Amino acid sequence: MTTYSGVTHRKVQVQSNFERYAFLFMRLSGIALLILAVGHMIVQHILNDVHSLTLQYVADQWSSWGWKVYDMLLLFIALPHGINGLRNVLEDYVHGESAVKTLNTVMAIFLIVSLLAAGFAIASF
């Protein structure tokens, strides 16, 4: 146990491995999203001309390998980060064991189906 001026912190044994990895994932994916998600907003809103968003624009983007990879990374990092965040939030408000299980199942299915559908849309364009 170490004490810094007024702040006490101690090492504790963390119970479940899954929650530990979820905690680390939120922080590491957050750092990646700082570049990917903020970069995506800058590209869509400041570098591009708004009303130039067309199907053709997306086709041009997805004809380039670089943007395909960028969008794939964004998809596969942002959606799990957001869904796991939602799981954390629900944990604060929903306490019934079976309700938690049902919600977790629904979220997991939605996440997997979305990743497959949207990922395939990028890959096969």
Add this chain to the structure above:
Amino acid sequence: MSSLMLTLRESVRYRGRGGHYSWIAHRLAGLGILAFLMIHVWETAMANYNPPVYEYAIAVFKHPLFGLGEIGLMGAVLFHAFNGIRITLLDFKPEWWRHQAKSVTIVWGVFLVVFVPIAIYMLSGIISHCGHGANCWAFPTYPVS
């Protein structure tokens, strides 16, 4: 349900200092971005699977009301990003908790400095688009010609 109401009420009532508002804002921003993203990935996938639906979706997004929503989304992404970095730094560097109050102020300050010019830029875009004589308030009809 009653525990939900209690939590919501107490969340707003608790008068912690800046950090409490940061916590509420971080949570609401995260949920807001997720709500957008769940629609966005399916809508964008339509560019491949069903182009007429995609054309219609982006025509709807050009409505000024969605433009305001986009400004809100930009603010949510920026605040959640800066505050998320603050949380991460403090989690891995407990000794920096001494500066926790200051870190809250810094995040809000950086957020305002970055967001306000972008919001003004985006808002002026909406206004000039609506000034072109086109009826920008009309909703598009499907299919978009």
